[in-house]
Amino acid sequence: MKRHMTRTGGRSMRNPAVSCQRSAVSYQLTAGLARDVEERLTVLFRQSKVIGGLYRSMGQEGESVATAYALERTDAILPLIRNMGALMTMGVRPREIFLQYMAKARSNSRGRDLNIHIVHLPVAGAAEPVVVGPISMLGDSIPVAAGIAMGARMRGQNMVAMAWIGDGATSTGAFHEGLNFAAVQRIPLIVVAEDNKFAYSTPIAKQMNIARIDERAAAYGIPHEMVDGNDMLAVYDVTKRLVDRARFGGGAALIGVDTMRMQGHAQHDDARYVPKALLEEWAKKDPIARFRTHLLETGAATEQDIDEIDAMTKRFASDEAQLAEDDAMPDPSTVTRGVYAGDDFAQPQVEFVKSPFRS
Amino acid sequence: MAVITYLEAIRQALGEEMARDERVFILGEDVGAYGGAFKATEGLQERFGEARVVDTPISETAIVGSAIGASYMGMRPVCEIQFIDFIACCFDMLTNFAATSRYRNGAGVSIVVRGPCGGGVGGGPFHSVNPEAFFLNTPGLKMVEPSTAYDAKGLLKAAIRDDDPVLYFEHKFLYRRIKDEVPEEDYVVPLGKAAIRREGSDLSIITFGAMTHTAMDAAATLSDAGVEAEVLDLRSLAPLDREAILTTVSKTSRALVLYEATRTGGIGGELAAILAEDAFEYLDAPVMRVASVDTPVPYSPPLEAAFLPNADKVVAAAQKLVEY
Numbered sequence: 162m163k164r165h166m167t168r169t170g171g172r173s174m175r176n177p178a179v180s181c182q183r184s185a186v187s188y189q190l191t192a193g194l195a196r197d198v199e200e201r202l203t204v205l206f207r208q209s210k211v212i213g214g215l216y217r218s219m220g221q222e223g224e225s226v227a228t229a230y231a232l233e234r235t236d237a238i239l240p241l242i243r244n245m246g247a248l249m250t251m252g253v254r255p256r257e258i259f260l261q262y263m264a265k266a267r268s269n270s271r272g273r274d275l276n277i278h279i280v281h282l283p284v285a286g287a288a289e290p291v292v293v294g295p296i297s298m299l300g301d302s303i304p305v306a307a308g309i310a311m312g313a314r315m316r317g318q319n320m321v322a323m324a325w326i327g328d329g330a331t332s333t334g335a336f337h338e339g340l341n342f343a344a345v346q347r348i349p350l351i352v353v354a355e356d357n358k359f360a361y362s363t364p365i366a367k368q369m370n371i372a373r374i375d376e377r378a379a380a381y382g383i384p385h386e387m388v389d390g391n392d393m394l395a396v397y398d399v400t401k402r403l404v405d406r407a408r409f410g411g412g413a414a415l416i417g418v419d420t421m422r423m424q425g426h427a428q429h430d431d432a433r434y435v436p437k438a439l440l441e442e443w444a445k446k447d448p449i450a451r452f453r454t455h456l457l458e459t460g461a462a463t464e465q466d467i468d469e470i471d472a473m474t475k476r477f478a479s480d481e482a483q484l485a486e487d488d489a490m491p492d493p494s495t496v497t498r499g500v501y502a503g504d505d506f507a508q509p510q511v512e513f514v515k516s517p518f519r520s
Numbered sequence: 521m522a523v524i525t526y527l528e529a530i531r532q533a534l535g536e537e538m539a540r541d542e543r544v545f546i547l548g549e550d551v552g553a554y555g556g557a558f559k560a561t562e563g564l565q566e567r568f569g570e571a572r573v574v575d576t577p578i579s580e581t582a583i584v585g586s587a588i589g590a591s592y593m594g595m596r597p598v599c600e601i602q603f604i605d606f607i608a609c610c611f612d613m614l615t616n617f618a619a620t621s622r623y624r625n626g627a628g629v630s631i632v633v634r635g636p637c638g639g640g641v642g643g644g645p646f647h648s649v650n651p652e653a654f655f656l657n658t659p660g661l662k663m664v665e666p667s668t669a670y671d672a673k674g675l676l677k678a679a680i681r682d683d684d685p686v687l688y689f690e691h692k693f694l695y696r697r698i699k700d701e702v703p704e705e706d707y708v709v710p711l712g713k714a715a716i717r718r719e720g721s722d723l724s725i726i727t728f729g730a731m732t733h734t735a736m737d738a739a740a741t742l743s744d745a746g747v748e749a750e751v752l753d754l755r756s757l758a759p760l761d762r763e764a765i766l767t768t769v770s771k772t773s774r775a776l777v778l779y780e781a782t783r784t785g786g787i788g789g790e791l792a793a794i795l796a797e798d799a800f801e802y803l804d805a806p807v808m809r810v811a812s813v814d815t816p817v818p819y820s821p822p823l824e825a826a827f828l829p830n831a832d833k834v835v836a837a838a839q840k841l842v843e844y
């Protein structure tokens with residue numbers, strides 16, 4: 162398994178090319194922002210301001226950020242509930258997430274759909290990513306991602322699509338159909354399969370009879386690699402190589418990430434089925450704490466730098482949450498609007514921040 | 521004007537739309553060099569290349585799912601489902617993904633999913649189904665089913681140009697049996713518009729697809745007995761042409777709803793409900809349904825004949841209706 166840092170952070174950096182100091186700090190910033198946004202959401206959830214469930218990616222922010230980091234700004238992402246990090250990396254404005262979770266009128270779905278179920282199809286020439294949030298039916302994003310990359314290729318765009326999928330969802334037919342189709346058509350699709358040890362309460366051993374999740378791809382004759390998902394530099398390194406390969410005609414690939422879901426499936430779930438020892442072991446490998454150690458040990462940043470970054474992301478998350486909170490709920494008279502084409506019901510565009518994380 | 525088959529009309533519509541708009545492409549099983557199980561795509565790969573006539577694995581979910589993705593990127597995919605029965609394998613993609621996309625995020629899905637439906641050819645339980653009722657309860661989808669070559673071509677062109685997901689059911693019994701005149705020049709048959717196939721004053725037979733021909737046969741027999749039936753061919757099943765439905769029934773005051781799918785929970789129930797709600801004061805008799813019996817589609821010819829509606833069953837029901 163690909164691993165750059167020692168298990169708890171530290172010195173075994175092997176690839177200086179991917180860790181220039183500026184970008185190294187921005188990994189920290191982006192993963193931290195993802196966590197801070199979710200922390201704010203948790204507060205809002207406890208205040209009953211989040212409608213329905215809240216899903217956290219605690220412990221997985223690193224892999225989510227570092228995989229998306231390997232994309233170009235105009236590539237396509239198909240994130241899942243555990244991919245707040247990818248959304249932040251592509252520059253989706255946090256307010257968008259808060260608006261969605263609070264089912265507000267100005268949310269991307271205008272209060273019709275949940276959490277990160279947002280869609281952004283940029284106008285031609287815009288330096289923005291394609292974002293296609295999931296529907297709840299796990300696995301469905303994979304064939305759709307294949308179609309996005311195939312469609313872009315037909316239109317002469319040099320685009321890579323990246324889709325994330327949980328260990329549990331790799332058992333769906335849609336996952337296998339989509340990956341196989343992408344493989345035979347040599348579609349530039351990168352699938353990030355997240356082994357976070359559980360699918361709701363079901364351990365991975367009940368999900369697949371193979372030792373490593375990336376072996377799911379073996380039957381499709383595409384490259385697949387396993388990586389330590391809590392080591393952002395290693396994740397980036399593996400992903401970048403496969404993204405570049407896909408972009409230049411090499412076709413689909415799958416990256417298996419070894420990580421851990423550190424909270425319950427959603428906030429209602431106390432996850433007592435997860436062995437304590439497992440959580441303790443993974444707590445030591447927290448991707449953000451680990452990267453902090455790495456930054457300090459390599460001299461890429463000082464304690465003070467990192468504290469400043471932390472304060473900045475926390476403030477940003479809470480300001481964005483406030484903006485969304487102040488927004489109106491949808492007008493019930495809009496309920497029938499926009500089912501079919503020809504209805505001019507306005508569609509809010511996803512707003513992007515000029516990402517501080519990328520040049 | 522040239523006289524062509526229903527199948528040739530479909531093939532022409534595909535070829536003309538691909539020539540007209542480079543965003544249109546086809547994907548499905550055996551659609552390439554082989555030309556499709558019924559030859560609906562014959563010659564198209566040779567003409568437009570492998571990139572635009574894509575042979576897929578046997579993966580209906582990937583066919584429709586990737587079509588959705590490609591449509592997000594501005595393409596106009598036409599999916600062929602080899603037999604429409606297999607649409608059950610991509611039911612999730614259609615009802616959960618495609619149908620909701622515009623409502624959820626304003627992301628329109630401009631795809632057509634077409635394939636051969638219907639019985640009468642000894643296809644058995646898995647090659648004969650009429651699936652419209654599976655989808656009728658799903659807002660966001662459109663559905664059409666032509667009964668003539670003219671409509672087969674015009675509806676398919678309209679479906680391809682439409683910005684919403686359209687299910688296009690082509691009745692396999694009609695492929696080579698039905699021939700009619702089709703203009704040389706470009707035309708479309710608009711979605712959501714029914715057509716009167718025969719005028720009459722004593723009752724309305726509301727139907728579509730292959731059953732339109734059954735209705736016409738029955739109407740001829742009824743006419744010999746002095747009963748004049750009006751035949752309304754719906755052409756579009758979603759959206760339904762409510763105006764045409766209410767107009768014919770307000771004229772005849774009697775309605776017989778004829779559909780080839782099984783009776784219970786079928787489109788006929790919806791048509792009857794529309795008439796009960798909006799044409800009650802015009803009705804002189806209860807709305808009657810003639811449909812297939814409530815079993816899986818049986819294989820053996822005598823069983824299938826007993827299962828399907830036919831002109832005799834329609835005549836018998838119509839006579840009861842006018843005598844009511």
Ligand SMILES: Cc1ncc(C[n+]2csc(CCOP(=O)(O)OP(=O)(O)O)c2C)c(N)n1
Nearest residue numbers: 243297298299327328329330357359360361
């Ligand atoms: C097709 C489908 N079946 C069931 C569910 C209900 N469900 C939602 S999340 C989940 C567990 C997903 O586990 P995994 O794919 O490992 O992702 P993780 O939550 O661990 O990130 C289940 C069963 C669903 N959303 N979709």
Ligand SMILES: [Mg+2]
Nearest residue numbers: 327328359360
């Ligand atoms: Mg999991």
